[in-house]
Amino acid sequence: MLTAILCVLALGYVITRVAIGYPDPRRHYRRLGRGEVALISSAAEAMYPAGGPIPASGLDADLPDYIERLMTASGLQTRMLLHLLFFLVEHGTLVFPTSGRGGMRRFSAQDIEHRVAALDGWAESTLFTRRLVFTSLRAVLTMGYFAHPPVVRRLGLAPLAIEAPICEADLLYPRIGEKPESIRWTAEDLTPPSAGIPLPQDGTLHPGFAEAES
Amino acid sequence: MSSVEAGQVRVYAQYDADLTLETDVVVVGSGPTGSVVAKELTDAGKSVVLVEEGPPFVPDEYEFDGGLSMARTMREGGLRTTSGTIMPTMQAIALGGGSLVNSAICTRAPAFVLDRWCGDFELERTTRADLDPHYEAVAKFLGIAVTPENVLGRRNLLFREGCDALGFHSEPIYRNVRGCRGSGECFTGCRSRAKQSMDISYIPAALRGGARLLTSVRIERVLSEGWRATGVAGRVVKPFTGNPSHHVRIHAKLVVLAAGCTATPVLLQKSGNLANRSGQVGENLQFHPGVAIMGIFPDLVNPRFGATQGYQSRHFLREGFKLETLWAPPAITAVRLPGSGMALKNRLSDIPYSAIWDGIASCNRSLGRVRVRRRSMDPILSWKLHPADVPVLAQALWVLAQIFFAAGARTIVPGVHGIAPELHSLEEAEVLRDRPIRATDLVLAGNHVFCTTRMHGDARLGVVDEMGRCHDFENLYIADTGIFPQCPAVNPMWTAMALAHRSAQQIAQQI
Numbered sequence: 001m002l003t004a005i006l007c008v009l010a011l012g013y014v015i016t017r018v019a020i021g022y023p024d025p026r027r028h029y030r031r032l033g034r035g036e037v038a039l040i041s042s043a044a045e046a047m048y049p050a051g052g053p054i055p056a057s058g059l060d061a062d063l064p065d066y067i068e069r070l071m072t073a074s075g076l077q078t079r080m081l082l083h084l085l086f087f088l089v090e091h092g093t094l095v096f097p098t099s100g101r102g103g104m105r106r107f108s109a110q111d112i113e114h115r116v117a118a119l120d121g122w123a124e125s126t127l128f129t130r131r132l133v134f135t136s137l138r139a140v141l142t143m144g145y146f147a148h149p150p151v152v153r154r155l156g157l158a159p160l161a162i163e164a165p166i167c168e169a170d171l172l173y174p175r176i177g178e179k180p181e182s183i184r185w186t187a188e189d190l191t192p193p194s195a196g197i198p199l200p201q202d203g204t205l206h207p208g209f210a211e212a213e214s
Numbered sequence: 215m216s217s218v219e220a221g222q223v224r225v226y227a228q229y230d231a232d233l234t235l236e237t238d239v240v241v242v243g244s245g246p247t248g249s250v251v252a253k254e255l256t257d258a259g260k261s262v263v264l265v266e267e268g269p270p271f272v273p274d275e276y277e278f279d280g281g282l283s284m285a286r287t288m289r290e291g292g293l294r295t296t297s298g299t300i301m302p303t304m305q306a307i308a309l310g311g312g313s314l315v316n317s318a319i320c321t322r323a324p325a326f327v328l329d330r331w332c333g334d335f336e337l338e339r340t341t342r343a344d345l346d347p348h349y350e351a352v353a354k355f356l357g358i359a360v361t362p363e364n365v366l367g368r369r370n371l372l373f374r375e376g377c378d379a380l381g382f383h384s385e386p387i388y389r390n391v392r393g394c395r396g397s398g399e400c401f402t403g404c405r406s407r408a409k410q411s412m413d414i415s416y417i418p419a420a421l422r423g424g425a426r427l428l429t430s431v432r433i434e435r436v437l438s439e440g441w442r443a444t445g446v447a448g449r450v451v452k453p454f455t456g457n458p459s460h461h462v463r464i465h466a467k468l469v470v471l472a473a474g475c476t477a478t479p480v481l482l483q484k485s486g487n488l489a490n491r492s493g494q495v496g497e498n499l500q501f502h503p504g505v506a507i508m509g510i511f512p513d514l515v516n517p518r519f520g521a522t523q524g525y526q527s528r529h530f531l532r533e534g535f536k537l538e539t540l541w542a543p544p545a546i547t548a549v550r551l552p553g554s555g556m557a558l559k560n561r562l563s564d565i566p567y568s569a570i571w572d573g574i575a576s577c578n579r580s581l582g583r584v585r586v587r588r589r590s591m592d593p594i595l596s597w598k599l600h601p602a603d604v605p606v607l608a609q610a611l612w613v614l615a616q617i618f619f620a621a622g623a624r625t626i627v628p629g630v631h632g633i634a635p636e637l638h639s640l641e642e643a644e645v646l647r648d649r650p651i652r653a654t655d656l657v658l659a660g661n662h663v664f665c666t667t668r669m670h671g672d673a674r675l676g677v678v679d680e681m682g683r684c685h686d687f688e689n690l691y692i693a694d695t696g697i698f699p700q701c702p703a704v705n706p707m708w709t710a711m712a713l714a715h716r717s718a719q720q721i722a723q724q725i
């Protein structure tokens with residue numbers, strides 16, 4: 001009897017640690033569970049803290065929103081891999097805890113110092129697979145961080161506005177999902193091909209990256 | 215200008231019923247090889263249907279963001295990797311195949327490599343002299359030319375400076391580009407329409423010649439009767455999700471598979487292990503695994519500007535590697551940087567002062583295979599970096615480190631596990647030369663893929679002959695890079711197109 005009670009208590013403890021108690025996300029996500037949103041935000045904060053040479057933080061970059069968009073654009077297999085990645089990072093700290101009080105909690109429940117220590121632990125692990133998990137997480141978060149216009153603008157890496165010449169191919173293919181009738185160009189609209197003039201380095205930024213947009 | 219008729223191009227939104235077509239030749243895959251075959255055969259007066267699983271992309275739809283761009287243009291969202299030695303490898307799913315996302319580097323296979331192919335694989339007509347007329351024909355059509363000085367940008371020119379200082383031969387790269395503006399965006403699509411990717415070059419020409427193009431159609435089976443191919447069958451698939459709908463069947467006098475080195479073997483295996491009396495279909499998988507170093511310079515490099523990959527060195531080809539400059543969307547560049555937290559942010563702020571250069575290695579000993587996945591056309595790729603090839607990659611890293619410091623870099627980021635994340639002098643970098651490096655210490659990538667349906671003069675040892683014709687089927691050809699008998703030591707596209715050009719000439723005579 002006592003064993004059964006202890007088992008139930010242990011199970012309850014594990015469930016609380018692993019699966020419940022996540023905060024309500026700010027908005028509804030179709031592709032991400034609330035635990036994943038919490039994990040992504042807390043990892044973003046640890047990976048890209050506020051301040052320093054690029055003022056925007058991982059939290060400012062709204063990485064859950066980016067990852068939701070990335071998942072929507074991805075096939076099932078990629079989505080499964082991303083879910084697996086988030087699961088491994090969130091619960092990896094229960095298997096590889098960081099030292100000190102609170103180091104044995106799931107990732108998103110840890111304080112920032114423990115989260116940074118946990119990330120460093122994964123990055124420098126002698127186990128290739130653990131390093132791979134870290135590299136994959138950093139890749140996804142970094143892509144989201146760089147999708148935040150103030151970040152690329154700050155680094156002088158925002159794309160410039162380029163007016164694409166209208167070529168024969170533009171008369172042949174509609175936008176994805178649309179019918180050929182939607183093609184808005186005719187032979188009269190064709191423009192001369194690129195003359196190879198180097199892009200001006202102080203050129204206008206692409207509208208999606210201009211100051212007002214962000 | 216365009217004499218293409220309504221209905222010649224079909225896109226996803228137009229399919230509303232099952233479809234059956236008849237043609238002389240059906241070409242599966244619209245990458246560099248399939249497009250050349252389609253255009254050359256229409257020029258020869260044959261009726262051609264070109265089938266592509268991906269959609270056409272127009273500039274409005276290019277994504278600047280590396281992650282989103284890969285999710286849309288690459289198979290498995292750009293997350294495809296090999297097992298065995300884990301290495302990411304990208305294959306495009308788009309009209310134009312790899313040419314939509316590649317850097318347009320055009321380099322002829324060196325004569326010594328082609329001589330080795332001929333000697334080791336019993337080929338009689340595949341020397342450099344044999345292929346030169348075909349290289350020329352492709353170059354003329356695409357305007358392959360050397361990258362002009364005014365769009366090289368500092369990150370390419372620094373490579374030249376470093377090589378010059380060390381006495382290593384280097385040169386600006388020949389590319390299939392007309393009017394490059396140096397935007398460094400080849401990977402996400404050329405908004406200047408300067409890169410002559412197949413969707414804006416060979417495919418419109420094939421259409422003008424009368425070819426029909428079916429996009430968003432995934433071929434799932436080659437149809438055959440006895441030892442003759444009779445056509446292909448597949449499904450219309452929704453862009454990005456791959457969800458299948460209407461059935462498509464194309465009856466043809468001759469079938470050309472140009473679905474890419476990782477897809478063609480799957481197609482053959484799913485068609486009842488077709489053309490595989492040799493047992494070589496899906497075997498011998500080879501890559502040019504690549505490693506890269508980022509170097510930080512004391513003053514601004516402004517890496518956003520410059521031809522994506524504008525400079526190269528073939529100095530070390532005989533030692534097994536080739537060196538190039540490299541640029542990718544900022545996010546993908548940043549992914550290389552080590553660490554997390556404020557240390558990572560500090561490193562990111564160095565990107566405007568940085569350049570990335572890579573080395574790709576001819577790893578003929580490192581072999582793998584393509585296997586079929588159940589209920590999917592995606593392959594399972596297993597591949598192992600041979601221990602003897604690891605020092606070749608380590609040597610490439612050491613040479614790159616020397617070039618960086620000779621060009622004035624203050625720091626390099628080698629990205630090798632077990633070695634300091636930043637090295638600040640050539641003396642510190644000697645660790646790359648002196649410390650034994652294991653395969654798992656390296657951050658590898660391999661986007662050049664070969665040999666899974668290799669050519670061989672002996673029908674027992676190869677899938678196709680040197681013209682690309684299957685040994686087992688006289689009217690089934692393979693044109694993609696799977697037919698290379700070994701990796702070519704340099705970027706493969708131009709060689710693959712030259713071989714496809716040659717195959718097309720034979721096919722035109724055959725039917």
Ligand SMILES: Cc1cc2nc3c(=O)[nH]c(=O)nc-3n(C[C@H](O)[C@H](O)[C@H](O)COP(=O)(O)OP(=O)(O)OC[C@H]3O[C@@H](n4cnc5c(N)ncnc54)[C@H](O)[C@@H]3O)c2cc1C
Nearest residue numbers: 243245247267311312316318319433474694695705706707
């Ligand atoms: C990021 C990147 C950069 C590169 N840079 C260079 C470079 O600068 N220079 C160079 O020489 N090489 C480069 N390469 C390699 C080069 O692009 C490839 O070697 C080349 O595209 C191979 O051409 P292919 O015709 O054999 O196959 P692919 O280009 O892969 O084309 C195959 C096509 O077939 C389609 N397909 C596959 N299966 C099916 C099916 N079942 N039904 C219908 N369609 C199907 C695919 O969607 C694809 O469009 C690069 C590759 C990548 C990924």
Ligand code: SF4
Nearest residue numbers: 394395397398400404
């Ligand atoms: S560098 Fe820019 S302009 Fe030049 S070919 Fe590539 S994408 Fe086009």
